[in-house]
Amino acid sequence: MAGQTFDRRHFLVGGAAIGTAATAAVAAEKIHDGELGAPAASYRGAIPWEEGAADAPPGVSGTDFKFFTAVERTFIEAAVNRLIPPSAVGPSGVEANIPFFLDRQLAGPFGRGDHYYLGGPWRKGAPEQGYQMRFSPAQLYRAAIAAIDRYVGASFNGAAFAKLTDADKDKVLKGLEAGTIALDSGVDAKPFFAMLLQNTKEGYFSDPIYGGNKDMAAWKMIGFPGAHYDYSDWVSRHGERVPYPTVGFKGRPGWTGA
Amino acid sequence: MTTTLKPVDAVMVGFGWTGAIMGQQLADAGLSVLALERGPWRDTASDFATGFAQDELRYMWRHHLFQNVADDTLTIRNNVNQEALPMRHLGSFLLGTGVGSGGVHWNGQIWRFLPSDFQTKTHNAQRYGKKAVTDNDLTVQDWGITYDELEPHYDTFDKLCGTSGKAGNLKGKIQPGGNPFEGARSSEYPTPPMAQTYGPTLFGQAAASLGRHPFPHPTGNLSTAYVNPLGAQLGKCTYCGFCEKFGCGNYSKASPQTTVLPYLMAKPNFELRTECEVLRVELTPDRKRATGVTYVNSAGEEFFQPAEMVFLGAYILQNVRLLLLSGIGQPYDPKTGEGVVGKNYAYQTMSSVNVFFDDKILNPFIGAGALATVIDDFNGDNFDHSGLGFIGGAYIAGMVTGGRPIEMIYTPQGTPAWGLEWKHAAAKNYLRSFSLSIHGSNMSSRFNYLDLDPTYRDIHGRPMLRMTFDFNGNDHKMSDYLTDRAAEVARAMNPREIKLNRRVGAWNVVPYQTTHNTGGAIMGDNPKDSVINKYLQTWDVPNVFSMGAGAFPQNAGYNPTATVAALTYHAAEAIKSQYLKAPGALIQA
Numbered sequence: 001m002a003g004q005t006f007d008r009r010h011f012l013v014g015g016a017a018i019g020t021a022a023t024a025a026v027a028a029e030k031i032h033d034g035e036l037g038a039p040a041a042s043y044r045g046a047i048p049w050e051e052g053a054a055d056a057p058p059g060v061s062g063t064d065f066k067f068f069t070a071v072e073r074t075f076i077e078a079a080v081n082r083l084i085p086p087s088a089v090g091p092s093g094v095e096a097n098i099p100f101f102l103d104r105q106l107a108g109p110f111g112r113g114d115h116y117y118l119g120g121p122w123r124k125g126a127p128e129q130g131y132q133m134r135f136s137p138a139q140l141y142r143a144a145i146a147a148i149d150r151y152v153g154a155s156f157n158g159a160a161f162a163k164l165t166d167a168d169k170d171k172v173l174k175g176l177e178a179g180t181i182a183l184d185s186g187v188d189a190k191p192f193f194a195m196l197l198q199n200t201k202e203g204y205f206s207d208p209i210y211g212g213n214k215d216m217a218a219w220k221m222i223g224f225p226g227a228h229y230d231y232s233d234w235v236s237r238h239g240e241r242v243p244y245p246t247v248g249f250k251g252r253p254g255w256t257g258a
Numbered sequence: 259m260t261t262t263l264k265p266v267d268a269v270m271v272g273f274g275w276t277g278a279i280m281g282q283q284l285a286d287a288g289l290s291v292l293a294l295e296r297g298p299w300r301d302t303a304s305d306f307a308t309g310f311a312q313d314e315l316r317y318m319w320r321h322h323l324f325q326n327v328a329d330d331t332l333t334i335r336n337n338v339n340q341e342a343l344p345m346r347h348l349g350s351f352l353l354g355t356g357v358g359s360g361g362v363h364w365n366g367q368i369w370r371f372l373p374s375d376f377q378t379k380t381h382n383a384q385r386y387g388k389k390a391v392t393d394n395d396l397t398v399q400d401w402g403i404t405y406d407e408l409e410p411h412y413d414t415f416d417k418l419c420g421t422s423g424k425a426g427n428l429k430g431k432i433q434p435g436g437n438p439f440e441g442a443r444s445s446e447y448p449t450p451p452m453a454q455t456y457g458p459t460l461f462g463q464a465a466a467s468l469g470r471h472p473f474p475h476p477t478g479n480l481s482t483a484y485v486n487p488l489g490a491q492l493g494k495c496t497y498c499g500f501c502e503k504f505g506c507g508n509y510s511k512a513s514p515q516t517t518v519l520p521y522l523m524a525k526p527n528f529e530l531r532t533e534c535e536v537l538r539v540e541l542t543p544d545r546k547r548a549t550g551v552t553y554v555n556s557a558g559e560e561f562f563q564p565a566e567m568v569f570l571g572a573y574i575l576q577n578v579r580l581l582l583l584s585g586i587g588q589p590y591d592p593k594t595g596e597g598v599v600g601k602n603y604a605y606q607t608m609s610s611v612n613v614f615f616d617d618k619i620l621n622p623f624i625g626a627g628a629l630a631t632v633i634d635d636f637n638g639d640n641f642d643h644s645g646l647g648f649i650g651g652a653y654i655a656g657m658v659t660g661g662r663p664i665e666m667i668y669t670p671q672g673t674p675a676w677g678l679e680w681k682h683a684a685a686k687n688y689l690r691s692f693s694l695s696i697h698g699s700n701m702s703s704r705f706n707y708l709d710l711d712p713t714y715r716d717i718h719g720r721p722m723l724r725m726t727f728d729f730n731g732n733d734h735k736m737s738d739y740l741t742d743r744a745a746e747v748a749r750a751m752n753p754r755e756i757k758l759n760r761r762v763g764a765w766n767v768v769p770y771q772t773t774h775n776t777g778g779a780i781m782g783d784n785p786k787d788s789v790i791n792k793y794l795q796t797w798d799v800p801n802v803f804s805m806g807a808g809a810f811p812q813n814a815g816y817n818p819t820a821t822v823a824a825l826t827y828h829a830a831e832a833i834k835s836q837y838l839k840a841p842g843a844l845i846q847a
Binding site: 032033034035036037038039040041042043044045046047048050053054055056057058082083084085087089090109110113114115116117118119121123125126127128129130131132170173177197198200201202204205206207210218219221222223224225226227228229230231232234235236238239240241242249 | 296297298299301303304305306307308309310311312313314315316319320321322325326327328329330331334335336340341343344345346347348349355453454455456459494496497498499507508519520523524526528529530531532533534535554555556557618619620621623624661663664667675676677678680681682684685688689713714763764765766767768
């Protein structure tokens with residue numbers, strides 16, 4: 001580096017190479033994502049550079065379920081297909097592979113509450129104070145699914161949630177959403193429903209590397225072209241449809257045939 | 259056991275925008291400068307390269323670049339009668355961490371406050387009467403600094419970032435195409451405004467038809483390539499729609515990484531230590547001078563770092579906590595109104611209006627952090643508030659930061675949040691909807707403040723910070739009035755329908771609003787009313803400086819970063835020209 005100027009081109013070249021390699025790779029899981037999470041380091045005299053240090057996204061692989069039991073999976077499939085039902089317009093929750101997405105999220109750092117503060121003491125608090133349960137997300141799903149099935153069993157002649165009619169499923173989901181259904185085992189229905197709905201939409205619309213949004217069909221349904229990085233040519237073409245094919249981090253089906 | 263290290267001239271606590279700017283200024287003056295950052299090193303190629311930067315799940319919803327509340331959080335409540343409970347998950351604001359901090363994942367919205375914003379108390383009392391600044395328990399104050407004093411430093415920050423925009427007031431002469439309400443600028447923006455997409459263009463036409471004064475949002479997402487005075491090169495923005503909450507993979511968004519660090523990190527008299535968290539500022543027994551800081555690294559080892567000057571450059575919530583934990587300044591007591599540290603915590607009062615078309619394709623995914631057409635007709639004191647019952651205002655922006663589908667699908671009034679009706683509304687409206695953002699001021703009031711929590715402790719055993727906050731009557735009236743003004747523009751866009759998302763009810767920590775927390779370490783012209791003087795120097799311990807938006811006595815209707823940066827440059831100038839020659843109070847109390 002000459003004098004005190006800085007030549008960005010070296011870094012752009014390096015960045016592009018790393019970016020391309022990283023999209024195909026599955027990153028090693030981070031030990032801890034946050035403050036004081038890596039060894040302390042001292043930097044002096046230059047911008048640090050480390051080969052292969054790209055912080056690639058933690059995509060998932062496989063098709064097996066790691067978190068949900070068979071009973072829980074039945075509940076989740078029934079629930080996400082009411083939150084996002086089948087229709088000709090676009091994929092349903094199950095068609096978008098949301099149960100698998102949820103399974104891998106709950107089996108990983110999110111499920112463990114990696115970005116939640118879960119220390120005590122625990123009080124219910126006001127709704128404005130947000131999430132106040134002691135459960136990590138994985139613990140909450142486990143406790144809530146069992147508690148909902150117990151509620152359904154007691155209120156609908158021994159049935160499980162998945163066996164209810166669509167109308168009754170919606171009735172239960174609305175009761176959870178409004179917090180009018182009381183669940184046992186310390187599960188607060190309203191924040192559980194909020195988490196389930198949020199995670200369901202995440203599974204519908206996140207990049208397919210995380211296991212949901214199968215075939216990018218949810219993106220195609222709304223018209224979002226995906227992980228493009230340059231729309232410069234279309235900024236001033238007002239009102240026109242952008243003809244770019246939908247693309248994810250791993251590309252799109254057309255790429256493999258070339 | 260605490261290890262004592264080799265002394266330095268100046269230590270930066272935290273390494274975001276303020277630490278980078280002050281560090282560069284003092285390193286250039288020849289001082290030995292050390293920055294202590296509790297998060298990791300981060301840079302474009304390694305941490306948010308174009309190949310994987312557009313990841314809504316990972317960055318926005320899994321908080322990959324944000325402060326991890328598992329490591330550090332605060333407690334929150336709406337009023338003094340509630341028990342404060344921990345913020346267990348990020349929501350309302352998305353705190354930064356790591357090198358560059360919030361400067362990495364901001365939108366790049368670069369605003370100057372209005373000249374009258376710096377005299378909130380005297381200006382409004384003079385024009386609207388004394389009650390206007392005391393009703394609703396308001397505790398607004400003047401800043402102890404004027405726009406004219408800060409203007410050269412706003413200008414420096416614009417040139418550092420390469421800000422794209424169009425001046426509306428050049429040296430007192432109103433310019434066509436810019437913001438006619440802004441304070442006088444000494445020079446034109448370094449780069450021209452961004453090209454506007456369809457939605458902001460329609461907004462601008464509608465606003466003009468109502469007699470408003472639309473102009474392009476000033477932005478740190480650059481309209482063209484730019485080399486700044488430190489030799490750093492920024493590229494032309496590609497409108498990928500992933501700014502806010504994301505790092506820019508394209509070197510197109512001004513950040514410490516893209517504007518300061520390539521220069522500063524090369525200097526031999528500058529050192530950065532990452533994964534090192536400052537626990538407190540150490541004072542002499544008479545508490546009139548700081549001797550340095552004590553910090554702990556990620557291995558749990560504790561160090562005392564001696565320093566001639568200490569600069570608090572963490573986020574405001576952390577700066578205020580460090581002041582309280584170190585015993586610098588008298589803590590504020592809302593019962594008596596006495597004390598200053600923690601006083602006048604404020605936020606930003608946000609609302610929005612969604613607009614839905616049948617016949618127009620808006621392509622919301624073509625976006626950028628500050629891609630907007632804006633009107634400033636109802637901000638600050640740009641309009642007559644007589645009889646309205648509030649002070650302050652907001653800018654109204656027809657804005658497209660992006661079309662990220664988990665977060666940003668707008669559905670018409672009455673649409674359920676799930677089910678077939680939601681799904682079909684999402685499919686129908688995603689490409690045909692648009693949002694107007696109403697970015698409102700937040701006037702400080704007596705019972706909105708920060709102190710130490712009596713119950714909850716952090717991983718180091720220190721009390722958490724406690725935030726007591728709710729929107730006051732002034733804020734609600736302002737926001738309702740401004741939302742109505744935005745709705746007028748929305749209707750003038752001739753849509754199928756609109757939806758008003760008013761600011762209703764108590765402040766809620768769950769939905770994202772903005773990361774514009776202010777106050778608690780406020781500036782002023784005397785130590786009875788403020789923590790720091792206009793050079794960001796604490797009144798009580800003259801070799802401790804508190805940077806950042808904690809200095810704001812109340813929050814104006816603009817994004818804070820440019821004002822934070824200008825205050826930092828202004829302080830650096832006084833330190834270099836006065837303090838280094840004669841260390842001590844820059845203003846005698």
